[in-house]
Amino acid sequence: MTTTLLIRKDRLDDTRLRTDTDAALAQGQVRVAPDLLALTANNITYAAFGDSMDYWRFFPSGEEGWGVLPVWGFGRVAQSMHPGVAVGERLWGYWPLADSAILSPDRLTAAGFRDAAPHRSGLHAVYNRYARCNQDPFWREDTEAAQALLRPLFSTSWLIDDFMADNGFFGARRLLLSSASSKTAYGTAHRLALRGGIEVIGLTSSAHRGFCEGLGCYSRVLAYEALEEVPAREPCVYIDFAGNTDLRRRIHERFGNQLRYSCAVGGTHVDRLGGGAGLPGPRPELFFAPAQAKKRQSEWGEQELQQRILTGWNDFLQRVLGSEPWLRVEQHRGMQDAQATYAQMLSGRADPAVGHVLRPR
Incomplete structure:
Protein backbone atom coordinates (compact mmCIF):
# COMPACT_ATOMS: atom_id res chain seq x y z
CA MET A 1 0.00 0.00 0.00
CA THR A 2 1.13 3.57 -0.76
CA THR A 3 0.07 6.61 1.25
CA THR A 4 0.34 10.04 -0.37
CA LEU A 5 -0.33 13.55 0.91
CA LEU A 6 -2.69 15.40 -1.45
CA ILE A 7 -2.95 19.21 -1.49
CA ARG A 8 -5.71 21.32 -2.99
CA LYS A 9 -4.00 23.41 -5.66
CA ASP A 10 -6.24 26.43 -5.12
CA ARG A 11 -6.34 26.18 -1.31
CA LEU A 12 -2.99 25.05 -0.01
CA ASP A 13 -4.16 24.52 3.57
CA ASP A 14 -6.65 21.86 2.44
CA THR A 15 -4.89 18.47 2.56
CA ARG A 16 -5.76 14.82 2.93
CA LEU A 17 -4.00 11.46 3.00
CA ARG A 18 -4.86 8.89 0.32
CA THR A 19 -3.91 5.21 0.54
CA ASP A 20 -3.77 3.13 -2.66
CA THR A 21 -2.96 -0.46 -3.50
CA ASP A 22 0.53 -0.64 -5.01
CA ALA A 23 0.46 -0.76 -8.80
CA ALA A 24 2.30 -3.63 -10.48
CA LEU A 25 5.65 -2.64 -11.97
CA ALA A 26 6.13 -2.72 -15.72
CA GLN A 27 9.35 -3.99 -17.25
CA GLY A 28 12.05 -1.35 -16.77
CA GLN A 29 10.48 0.26 -13.69
CA VAL A 30 11.60 0.32 -10.05
CA ARG A 31 9.73 0.96 -6.83
CA VAL A 32 11.53 3.13 -4.31
CA ALA A 33 10.73 3.62 -0.63
CA PRO A 34 11.62 7.24 0.21
CA ASP A 35 13.02 7.05 3.74
CA LEU A 36 14.48 10.45 4.61
CA LEU A 37 12.72 13.51 3.17
CA ALA A 38 13.07 17.21 3.97
CA LEU A 39 10.20 19.62 4.52
CA THR A 40 11.27 23.26 4.25
CA ALA A 41 9.96 26.64 3.14
CA ASN A 42 11.25 25.68 -0.32
CA ASN A 43 8.48 23.11 -0.53
CA ILE A 44 5.94 25.82 0.22
CA THR A 45 7.34 27.69 -2.78
CA TYR A 46 6.82 24.55 -4.89
CA ALA A 47 3.17 24.50 -3.84
CA ALA A 48 2.67 28.25 -4.29
CA PHE A 49 4.09 28.13 -7.83
CA GLY A 50 2.89 24.60 -8.57
CA ASP A 51 0.95 25.50 -11.70
CA SER A 52 2.98 28.40 -13.05
CA MET A 53 6.30 26.54 -12.78
CA ASP A 54 5.02 23.00 -13.37
CA TYR A 55 5.90 21.58 -9.95
CA TRP A 56 2.56 19.74 -9.78
CA ARG A 57 3.42 17.92 -13.01
CA PHE A 58 6.26 15.83 -11.56
CA PHE A 59 4.00 13.48 -9.59
CA PRO A 60 0.43 13.69 -10.94
CA SER A 61 -2.22 12.88 -8.37
CA GLY A 62 -4.75 11.59 -10.89
CA GLU A 63 -7.40 13.78 -9.25
CA GLU A 64 -8.52 17.07 -10.75
CA GLY A 65 -7.61 20.02 -8.55
CA TRP A 66 -5.32 18.05 -6.23
CA GLY A 67 -1.52 18.01 -6.31
CA VAL A 68 1.33 15.95 -4.88
CA LEU A 69 4.14 17.98 -3.34
CA PRO A 70 7.70 17.29 -4.60
CA VAL A 71 10.34 16.97 -1.87
CA TRP A 72 14.07 16.27 -1.82
CA GLY A 73 15.74 13.44 0.03
CA PHE A 74 16.86 9.83 0.02
CA GLY A 75 15.19 6.57 -0.86
CA ARG A 76 16.05 2.90 -1.21
CA VAL A 77 15.05 0.63 -4.09
CA ALA A 78 12.47 -1.81 -2.73
CA GLN A 79 11.60 -3.64 -5.96
CA SER A 80 13.21 -3.62 -9.39
CA MET A 81 12.15 -4.67 -12.86
CA HIS A 82 15.19 -2.97 -14.36
CA PRO A 83 18.42 -4.96 -14.90
CA GLY A 84 20.59 -1.90 -14.21
CA VAL A 85 19.12 -0.96 -10.83
CA ALA A 86 19.51 -3.30 -7.88
CA VAL A 87 17.15 -3.79 -4.95
CA GLY A 88 18.70 -2.04 -1.94
CA GLU A 89 20.40 0.75 -3.91
CA ARG A 90 20.31 4.09 -2.10
CA LEU A 91 19.33 7.10 -4.20
CA TRP A 92 19.27 10.87 -3.82
CA GLY A 93 16.70 12.90 -5.67
CA TYR A 94 13.22 14.38 -6.07
CA TRP A 95 10.32 12.41 -4.61
CA PRO A 96 6.58 12.71 -4.09
CA LEU A 97 5.52 13.39 -0.50
CA ALA A 98 4.53 9.75 -0.13
CA ASP A 99 5.93 6.51 1.26
CA SER A 100 6.47 4.91 -2.16
CA ALA A 101 7.43 6.06 -5.66
CA ILE A 102 7.76 4.41 -9.08
CA LEU A 103 10.57 5.45 -11.43
CA SER A 104 11.45 4.49 -15.01
CA PRO A 105 15.28 4.61 -15.05
CA ASP A 106 16.94 5.65 -18.31
CA ARG A 107 20.40 6.85 -19.42
CA LEU A 108 22.07 4.90 -16.65
CA THR A 109 25.65 5.64 -15.61
CA ALA A 110 27.71 4.64 -12.59
CA ALA A 111 26.67 7.98 -11.03
CA GLY A 112 22.91 7.70 -11.55
CA PHE A 113 20.07 7.85 -14.03
CA ARG A 114 17.10 9.95 -15.11
CA ASP A 115 13.42 9.13 -14.71
CA ALA A 116 12.04 8.62 -18.20
CA ALA A 117 8.36 8.51 -17.20
CA PRO A 118 6.47 10.05 -20.15
CA HIS A 119 4.81 12.78 -18.07
CA ARG A 120 8.25 14.07 -17.00
CA SER A 121 9.76 14.29 -20.48
CA GLY A 122 9.12 18.02 -20.86
CA LEU A 123 10.24 18.97 -17.35
CA HIS A 124 13.66 20.30 -16.41
CA ALA A 125 16.40 17.69 -16.32
CA VAL A 126 17.81 18.83 -12.96
CA TYR A 127 14.68 17.51 -11.22
CA ASN A 128 14.61 14.26 -13.18
CA ARG A 129 18.09 13.03 -12.24
CA TYR A 130 18.69 10.50 -9.45
CA ALA A 131 22.13 10.01 -7.94
CA ARG A 132 23.46 6.67 -6.72
CA CYS A 133 24.73 7.48 -3.25
CA ASN A 134 27.73 5.14 -3.45
CA GLN A 135 29.04 7.25 -6.38
CA ASP A 136 27.84 10.68 -5.21
CA PRO A 137 30.62 13.05 -4.05
CA PHE A 138 28.09 15.09 -2.04
CA TRP A 139 26.91 12.09 -0.03
CA ARG A 140 28.01 11.27 3.50
CA GLU A 141 26.03 8.81 5.57
CA ASP A 142 26.55 10.76 8.81
CA THR A 143 25.13 14.01 7.38
CA GLU A 144 22.16 12.71 5.38
CA ALA A 145 19.62 14.78 7.31
CA ALA A 146 21.54 18.01 6.67
CA GLN A 147 21.92 17.04 3.01
CA ALA A 148 18.19 16.44 2.64
CA LEU A 149 17.43 19.80 4.26
CA LEU A 150 20.09 21.98 2.68
CA ARG A 151 21.64 20.47 -0.44
CA ALA A 291 18.91 28.46 -16.23
CA GLN A 292 22.03 29.82 -14.49
CA ALA A 293 23.31 26.26 -14.06
CA LYS A 294 22.85 25.62 -17.78
CA LYS A 295 24.76 28.81 -18.62
CA ARG A 296 27.68 27.81 -16.42
CA GLN A 297 27.67 24.26 -17.78
CA SER A 298 28.08 25.64 -21.28
CA GLU A 299 30.93 27.90 -20.14
CA TRP A 300 32.77 25.67 -17.67
CA GLY A 301 31.48 22.15 -18.34
CA GLU A 302 29.29 20.14 -16.01
CA GLN A 303 32.17 18.60 -14.05
CA GLU A 304 33.73 21.99 -13.24
CA LEU A 305 30.38 23.46 -12.18
CA GLN A 306 29.67 20.53 -9.87
CA GLN A 307 33.16 20.74 -8.37
CA ARG A 308 32.70 24.44 -7.58
CA ILE A 309 29.32 23.82 -5.97
CA LEU A 310 30.76 20.86 -4.03
CA THR A 311 33.60 22.99 -2.67
CA GLY A 312 31.10 25.64 -1.58
CA TRP A 313 28.82 22.99 -0.09
CA ASN A 314 31.57 21.47 2.06
CA ASP A 315 32.42 24.92 3.42
CA PHE A 316 28.76 25.71 4.12
CA LEU A 317 28.11 22.35 5.79
CA GLN A 318 31.07 22.86 8.11
CA ARG A 319 29.62 26.21 9.17
CA VAL A 320 26.05 24.91 9.59
CA LEU A 321 27.09 21.89 11.66
CA GLY A 322 30.08 23.47 13.42
CA SER A 323 30.73 24.33 17.06
CA GLU A 324 27.82 26.80 17.04
CA PRO A 325 25.42 25.01 14.67
CA TRP A 326 22.84 26.92 12.68
CA LEU A 327 20.53 23.94 12.43
CA ARG A 328 18.87 21.47 14.80
CA VAL A 329 17.32 18.46 13.07
CA GLU A 330 13.88 17.28 14.15
CA GLN A 331 12.69 13.92 12.82
CA HIS A 332 9.09 12.93 12.10
CA ARG A 333 7.70 9.53 11.21
CA GLY A 334 4.68 8.53 9.16
CA MET A 335 2.47 10.34 6.70
CA GLN A 336 0.25 11.85 9.40
CA ASP A 337 3.35 13.62 10.72
CA ALA A 338 4.07 14.72 7.15
CA GLN A 339 0.62 16.30 6.96
CA ALA A 340 1.06 18.10 10.29
CA THR A 341 4.58 19.33 9.46
CA TYR A 342 3.46 20.63 6.07
CA ALA A 343 0.68 22.60 7.81
CA GLN A 344 3.22 24.06 10.23
CA MET A 345 5.53 25.11 7.38
CA LEU A 346 2.60 26.65 5.48
CA SER A 347 1.54 28.70 8.51
CA GLY A 348 4.98 30.32 8.84
CA ARG A 349 5.18 29.26 12.49
CA ALA A 350 8.18 26.97 12.06
CA ASP A 351 11.28 27.70 14.15
CA PRO A 352 14.03 28.72 11.69
CA ALA A 353 16.65 26.97 13.83
CA VAL A 354 14.89 23.62 13.31
CA GLY A 355 15.13 21.47 10.20
CA HIS A 356 12.27 19.02 9.68
CA VAL A 357 12.98 15.63 8.13
CA LEU A 358 10.47 12.86 7.60
CA ARG A 359 10.68 9.09 7.58
CA PRO A 360 7.44 8.25 5.74
CA ARG A 361 7.09 4.73 7.19
Whole structure:
Protein backbone atom coordinates (compact mmCIF):
# COMPACT_ATOMS: atom_id res chain seq x y z
CA MET A 1 0.00 0.00 0.00
CA THR A 2 1.13 3.57 -0.76
CA THR A 3 0.07 6.61 1.25
CA THR A 4 0.34 10.04 -0.37
CA LEU A 5 -0.33 13.55 0.91
CA LEU A 6 -2.69 15.40 -1.45
CA ILE A 7 -2.95 19.21 -1.49
CA ARG A 8 -5.71 21.32 -2.99
CA LYS A 9 -4.00 23.41 -5.66
CA ASP A 10 -6.24 26.43 -5.12
CA ARG A 11 -6.34 26.18 -1.31
CA LEU A 12 -2.99 25.05 -0.01
CA ASP A 13 -4.16 24.52 3.57
CA ASP A 14 -6.65 21.86 2.44
CA THR A 15 -4.89 18.47 2.56
CA ARG A 16 -5.76 14.82 2.93
CA LEU A 17 -4.00 11.46 3.00
CA ARG A 18 -4.86 8.89 0.32
CA THR A 19 -3.91 5.21 0.54
CA ASP A 20 -3.77 3.13 -2.66
CA THR A 21 -2.96 -0.46 -3.50
CA ASP A 22 0.53 -0.64 -5.01
CA ALA A 23 0.46 -0.76 -8.80
CA ALA A 24 2.30 -3.63 -10.48
CA LEU A 25 5.65 -2.64 -11.97
CA ALA A 26 6.13 -2.72 -15.72
CA GLN A 27 9.35 -3.99 -17.25
CA GLY A 28 12.05 -1.35 -16.77
CA GLN A 29 10.48 0.26 -13.69
CA VAL A 30 11.60 0.32 -10.05
CA ARG A 31 9.73 0.96 -6.83
CA VAL A 32 11.53 3.13 -4.31
CA ALA A 33 10.73 3.62 -0.63
CA PRO A 34 11.62 7.24 0.21
CA ASP A 35 13.02 7.05 3.74
CA LEU A 36 14.48 10.45 4.61
CA LEU A 37 12.72 13.51 3.17
CA ALA A 38 13.07 17.21 3.97
CA LEU A 39 10.20 19.62 4.52
CA THR A 40 11.27 23.26 4.25
CA ALA A 41 9.96 26.64 3.14
CA ASN A 42 11.25 25.68 -0.32
CA ASN A 43 8.48 23.11 -0.53
CA ILE A 44 5.94 25.82 0.22
CA THR A 45 7.34 27.69 -2.78
CA TYR A 46 6.82 24.55 -4.89
CA ALA A 47 3.17 24.50 -3.84
CA ALA A 48 2.67 28.25 -4.29
CA PHE A 49 4.09 28.13 -7.83
CA GLY A 50 2.89 24.60 -8.57
CA ASP A 51 0.95 25.50 -11.70
CA SER A 52 2.98 28.40 -13.05
CA MET A 53 6.30 26.54 -12.78
CA ASP A 54 5.02 23.00 -13.37
CA TYR A 55 5.90 21.58 -9.95
CA TRP A 56 2.56 19.74 -9.78
CA ARG A 57 3.42 17.92 -13.01
CA PHE A 58 6.26 15.83 -11.56
CA PHE A 59 4.00 13.48 -9.59
CA PRO A 60 0.43 13.69 -10.94
CA SER A 61 -2.22 12.88 -8.37
CA GLY A 62 -4.75 11.59 -10.89
CA GLU A 63 -7.40 13.78 -9.25
CA GLU A 64 -8.52 17.07 -10.75
CA GLY A 65 -7.61 20.02 -8.55
CA TRP A 66 -5.32 18.05 -6.23
CA GLY A 67 -1.52 18.01 -6.31
CA VAL A 68 1.33 15.95 -4.88
CA LEU A 69 4.14 17.98 -3.34
CA PRO A 70 7.70 17.29 -4.60
CA VAL A 71 10.34 16.97 -1.87
CA TRP A 72 14.07 16.27 -1.82
CA GLY A 73 15.74 13.44 0.03
CA PHE A 74 16.86 9.83 0.02
CA GLY A 75 15.19 6.57 -0.86
CA ARG A 76 16.05 2.90 -1.21
CA VAL A 77 15.05 0.63 -4.09
CA ALA A 78 12.47 -1.81 -2.73
CA GLN A 79 11.60 -3.64 -5.96
CA SER A 80 13.21 -3.62 -9.39
CA MET A 81 12.15 -4.67 -12.86
CA HIS A 82 15.19 -2.97 -14.36
CA PRO A 83 18.42 -4.96 -14.90
CA GLY A 84 20.59 -1.90 -14.21
CA VAL A 85 19.12 -0.96 -10.83
CA ALA A 86 19.51 -3.30 -7.88
CA VAL A 87 17.15 -3.79 -4.95
CA GLY A 88 18.70 -2.04 -1.94
CA GLU A 89 20.40 0.75 -3.91
CA ARG A 90 20.31 4.09 -2.10
CA LEU A 91 19.33 7.10 -4.20
CA TRP A 92 19.27 10.87 -3.82
CA GLY A 93 16.70 12.90 -5.67
CA TYR A 94 13.22 14.38 -6.07
CA TRP A 95 10.32 12.41 -4.61
CA PRO A 96 6.58 12.71 -4.09
CA LEU A 97 5.52 13.39 -0.50
CA ALA A 98 4.53 9.75 -0.13
CA ASP A 99 5.93 6.51 1.26
CA SER A 100 6.47 4.91 -2.16
CA ALA A 101 7.43 6.06 -5.66
CA ILE A 102 7.76 4.41 -9.08
CA LEU A 103 10.57 5.45 -11.43
CA SER A 104 11.45 4.49 -15.01
CA PRO A 105 15.28 4.61 -15.05
CA ASP A 106 16.94 5.65 -18.31
CA ARG A 107 20.40 6.85 -19.42
CA LEU A 108 22.07 4.90 -16.65
CA THR A 109 25.65 5.64 -15.61
CA ALA A 110 27.71 4.64 -12.59
CA ALA A 111 26.67 7.98 -11.03
CA GLY A 112 22.91 7.70 -11.55
CA PHE A 113 20.07 7.85 -14.03
CA ARG A 114 17.10 9.95 -15.11
CA ASP A 115 13.42 9.13 -14.71
CA ALA A 116 12.04 8.62 -18.20
CA ALA A 117 8.36 8.51 -17.20
CA PRO A 118 6.47 10.05 -20.15
CA HIS A 119 4.81 12.78 -18.07
CA ARG A 120 8.25 14.07 -17.00
CA SER A 121 9.76 14.29 -20.48
CA GLY A 122 9.12 18.02 -20.86
CA LEU A 123 10.24 18.97 -17.35
CA HIS A 124 13.66 20.30 -16.41
CA ALA A 125 16.40 17.69 -16.32
CA VAL A 126 17.81 18.83 -12.96
CA TYR A 127 14.68 17.51 -11.22
CA ASN A 128 14.61 14.26 -13.18
CA ARG A 129 18.09 13.03 -12.24
CA TYR A 130 18.69 10.50 -9.45
CA ALA A 131 22.13 10.01 -7.94
CA ARG A 132 23.46 6.67 -6.72
CA CYS A 133 24.73 7.48 -3.25
CA ASN A 134 27.73 5.14 -3.45
CA GLN A 135 29.04 7.25 -6.38
CA ASP A 136 27.84 10.68 -5.21
CA PRO A 137 30.62 13.05 -4.05
CA PHE A 138 28.09 15.09 -2.04
CA TRP A 139 26.91 12.09 -0.03
CA ARG A 140 28.01 11.27 3.50
CA GLU A 141 26.03 8.81 5.57
CA ASP A 142 26.55 10.76 8.81
CA THR A 143 25.13 14.01 7.38
CA GLU A 144 22.16 12.71 5.38
CA ALA A 145 19.62 14.78 7.31
CA ALA A 146 21.54 18.01 6.67
CA GLN A 147 21.92 17.04 3.01
CA ALA A 148 18.19 16.44 2.64
CA LEU A 149 17.43 19.80 4.26
CA LEU A 150 20.09 21.98 2.68
CA ARG A 151 21.64 20.47 -0.44
CA PRO A 152 19.02 21.53 -3.04
CA LEU A 153 18.59 24.89 -1.30
CA PHE A 154 22.32 25.51 -1.19
CA SER A 155 22.63 24.78 -4.91
CA THR A 156 20.06 27.53 -5.48
CA SER A 157 21.92 29.84 -3.06
CA TRP A 158 25.20 29.18 -4.83
CA LEU A 159 23.65 29.93 -8.21
CA ILE A 160 21.99 33.15 -6.97
CA ASP A 161 25.34 34.39 -5.67
CA ASP A 162 26.99 33.38 -8.94
CA PHE A 163 24.26 35.07 -10.98
CA MET A 164 24.66 38.31 -9.02
CA ALA A 165 28.44 38.30 -9.42
CA ASP A 166 28.11 37.30 -13.08
CA ASN A 167 26.08 40.49 -13.59
CA GLY A 168 28.36 42.76 -11.55
CA PHE A 169 25.66 42.99 -8.85
CA PHE A 170 23.85 45.25 -11.33
CA GLY A 171 26.00 48.17 -10.23
CA ALA A 172 25.01 47.93 -6.56
CA ARG A 173 27.01 46.94 -3.48
CA ARG A 174 24.02 46.61 -1.17
CA LEU A 175 21.69 43.61 -1.38
CA LEU A 176 18.43 43.23 0.52
CA LEU A 177 17.26 39.67 1.23
CA SER A 178 13.71 39.04 2.46
CA SER A 179 12.71 36.00 4.54
CA ALA A 180 16.26 36.16 5.89
CA SER A 181 15.70 33.25 8.28
CA SER A 182 14.93 30.86 5.41
CA LYS A 183 17.62 28.36 4.51
CA THR A 184 17.96 29.51 0.89
CA ALA A 185 18.31 33.12 2.02
CA TYR A 186 21.00 32.50 4.59
CA GLY A 187 22.82 30.15 2.23
CA THR A 188 22.92 33.04 -0.25
CA ALA A 189 24.03 35.46 2.47
CA HIS A 190 26.81 33.05 3.45
CA ARG A 191 28.12 32.99 -0.12
CA LEU A 192 27.85 36.77 -0.54
CA ALA A 193 29.66 37.40 2.75
CA LEU A 194 32.66 35.41 1.52
CA ARG A 195 33.13 37.86 -1.35
CA GLY A 196 33.66 40.95 0.78
CA GLY A 197 32.76 44.45 -0.28
CA ILE A 198 29.04 43.59 -0.42
CA GLU A 199 26.60 44.79 2.20
CA VAL A 200 24.00 42.08 2.79
CA ILE A 201 20.92 43.25 4.69
CA GLY A 202 18.59 40.56 5.98
CA LEU A 203 14.89 41.46 6.27
CA THR A 204 12.83 39.27 8.57
CA SER A 205 10.07 39.25 11.16
CA SER A 206 10.80 40.69 14.58
CA ALA A 207 10.52 37.19 16.05
CA HIS A 208 13.31 35.86 13.82
CA ARG A 209 15.66 38.83 13.98
CA GLY A 210 17.78 37.37 16.81
CA PHE A 211 18.22 34.09 14.97
CA CYS A 212 19.36 35.87 11.81
CA GLU A 213 21.80 38.08 13.69
CA GLY A 214 23.28 34.99 15.34
CA LEU A 215 24.10 33.45 11.98
CA GLY A 216 26.83 36.02 11.43
CA CYS A 217 26.46 36.07 7.64
CA TYR A 218 24.39 39.26 7.35
CA SER A 219 25.98 42.71 7.49
CA ARG A 220 22.81 43.90 9.20
CA VAL A 221 19.42 42.42 10.08
CA LEU A 222 16.25 44.53 10.12
CA ALA A 223 12.67 43.73 10.96
CA TYR A 224 10.34 44.36 8.02
CA GLU A 225 8.86 47.43 9.70
CA ALA A 226 12.35 48.99 9.92
CA LEU A 227 12.92 49.06 6.14
CA GLU A 228 13.10 52.88 6.24
CA GLU A 229 16.47 52.60 8.01
CA VAL A 230 18.03 51.60 4.67
CA PRO A 231 19.18 54.71 2.73
CA ALA A 232 16.84 55.30 -0.19
CA ARG A 233 19.21 57.20 -2.47
CA GLU A 234 21.91 54.55 -2.86
CA PRO A 235 21.86 51.68 -5.40
CA CYS A 236 20.60 48.34 -4.13
CA VAL A 237 19.33 44.95 -5.30
CA TYR A 238 16.34 43.13 -3.83
CA ILE A 239 16.40 39.31 -3.61
CA ASP A 240 12.90 38.23 -2.69
CA PHE A 241 12.54 34.88 -0.91
CA ALA A 242 9.20 35.83 0.67
CA GLY A 243 7.01 36.64 -2.33
CA ASN A 244 5.13 39.13 -0.14
CA THR A 245 3.48 41.55 -2.57
CA ASP A 246 3.05 44.26 0.10
CA LEU A 247 6.74 44.13 1.03
CA ARG A 248 7.75 44.12 -2.65
CA ARG A 249 5.70 47.25 -3.26
CA ARG A 250 7.22 49.00 -0.21
CA ILE A 251 10.71 48.26 -1.47
CA HIS A 252 10.00 49.35 -5.04
CA GLU A 253 8.30 52.54 -3.89
CA ARG A 254 11.09 53.41 -1.45
CA PHE A 255 14.04 52.84 -3.76
CA GLY A 256 12.52 53.47 -7.21
CA ASN A 257 15.22 53.63 -9.88
CA GLN A 258 17.93 53.16 -7.26
CA LEU A 259 16.68 49.58 -7.11
CA ARG A 260 18.93 48.22 -9.83
CA TYR A 261 17.46 44.70 -9.93
CA SER A 262 14.49 42.95 -8.33
CA CYS A 263 14.99 39.20 -8.12
CA ALA A 264 12.03 36.94 -7.26
CA VAL A 265 13.16 33.60 -5.84
CA GLY A 266 10.59 32.16 -3.42
CA GLY A 267 7.12 32.38 -2.00
CA THR A 268 7.27 31.68 1.75
CA HIS A 269 4.53 34.26 2.50
CA VAL A 270 1.84 32.34 0.64
CA ASP A 271 -1.01 34.47 1.96
CA ARG A 272 0.48 37.59 0.36
CA LEU A 273 1.69 36.42 -3.02
CA GLY A 274 1.13 38.62 -6.02
CA GLY A 275 2.55 39.89 -9.28
CA GLY A 276 4.93 42.74 -9.98
CA ALA A 277 2.99 44.80 -12.50
CA GLY A 278 2.84 48.56 -12.09
CA LEU A 279 5.69 48.88 -9.60
CA PRO A 280 8.22 51.75 -9.68
CA GLY A 281 11.74 50.76 -10.66
CA PRO A 282 12.74 47.54 -12.45
CA ARG A 283 10.23 44.83 -13.18
CA PRO A 284 10.73 41.84 -10.83
CA GLU A 285 12.51 39.00 -12.62
CA LEU A 286 11.93 35.38 -11.61
CA PHE A 287 15.17 33.56 -10.79
CA PHE A 288 15.22 30.03 -12.19
CA ALA A 289 18.30 28.24 -10.85
CA PRO A 290 18.51 25.64 -13.67
CA ALA A 291 18.91 28.46 -16.23
CA GLN A 292 22.03 29.82 -14.49
CA ALA A 293 23.31 26.26 -14.06
CA LYS A 294 22.85 25.62 -17.78
CA LYS A 295 24.76 28.81 -18.62
CA ARG A 296 27.68 27.81 -16.42
CA GLN A 297 27.67 24.26 -17.78
CA SER A 298 28.08 25.64 -21.28
CA GLU A 299 30.93 27.90 -20.14
CA TRP A 300 32.77 25.67 -17.67
CA GLY A 301 31.48 22.15 -18.34
CA GLU A 302 29.29 20.14 -16.01
CA GLN A 303 32.17 18.60 -14.05
CA GLU A 304 33.73 21.99 -13.24
CA LEU A 305 30.38 23.46 -12.18
CA GLN A 306 29.67 20.53 -9.87
CA GLN A 307 33.16 20.74 -8.37
CA ARG A 308 32.70 24.44 -7.58
CA ILE A 309 29.32 23.82 -5.97
CA LEU A 310 30.76 20.86 -4.03
CA THR A 311 33.60 22.99 -2.67
CA GLY A 312 31.10 25.64 -1.58
CA TRP A 313 28.82 22.99 -0.09
CA ASN A 314 31.57 21.47 2.06
CA ASP A 315 32.42 24.92 3.42
CA PHE A 316 28.76 25.71 4.12
CA LEU A 317 28.11 22.35 5.79
CA GLN A 318 31.07 22.86 8.11
CA ARG A 319 29.62 26.21 9.17
CA VAL A 320 26.05 24.91 9.59
CA LEU A 321 27.09 21.89 11.66
CA GLY A 322 30.08 23.47 13.42
CA SER A 323 30.73 24.33 17.06
CA GLU A 324 27.82 26.80 17.04
CA PRO A 325 25.42 25.01 14.67
CA TRP A 326 22.84 26.92 12.68
CA LEU A 327 20.53 23.94 12.43
CA ARG A 328 18.87 21.47 14.80
CA VAL A 329 17.32 18.46 13.07
CA GLU A 330 13.88 17.28 14.15
CA GLN A 331 12.69 13.92 12.82
CA HIS A 332 9.09 12.93 12.10
CA ARG A 333 7.70 9.53 11.21
CA GLY A 334 4.68 8.53 9.16
CA MET A 335 2.47 10.34 6.70
CA GLN A 336 0.25 11.85 9.40
CA ASP A 337 3.35 13.62 10.72
CA ALA A 338 4.07 14.72 7.15
CA GLN A 339 0.62 16.30 6.96
CA ALA A 340 1.06 18.10 10.29
CA THR A 341 4.58 19.33 9.46
CA TYR A 342 3.46 20.63 6.07
CA ALA A 343 0.68 22.60 7.81
CA GLN A 344 3.22 24.06 10.23
CA MET A 345 5.53 25.11 7.38
CA LEU A 346 2.60 26.65 5.48
CA SER A 347 1.54 28.70 8.51
CA GLY A 348 4.98 30.32 8.84
CA ARG A 349 5.18 29.26 12.49
CA ALA A 350 8.18 26.97 12.06
CA ASP A 351 11.28 27.70 14.15
CA PRO A 352 14.03 28.72 11.69
CA ALA A 353 16.65 26.97 13.83
CA VAL A 354 14.89 23.62 13.31
CA GLY A 355 15.13 21.47 10.20
CA HIS A 356 12.27 19.02 9.68
CA VAL A 357 12.98 15.63 8.13
CA LEU A 358 10.47 12.86 7.60
CA ARG A 359 10.68 9.09 7.58
CA PRO A 360 7.44 8.25 5.74
CA ARG A 361 7.09 4.73 7.19
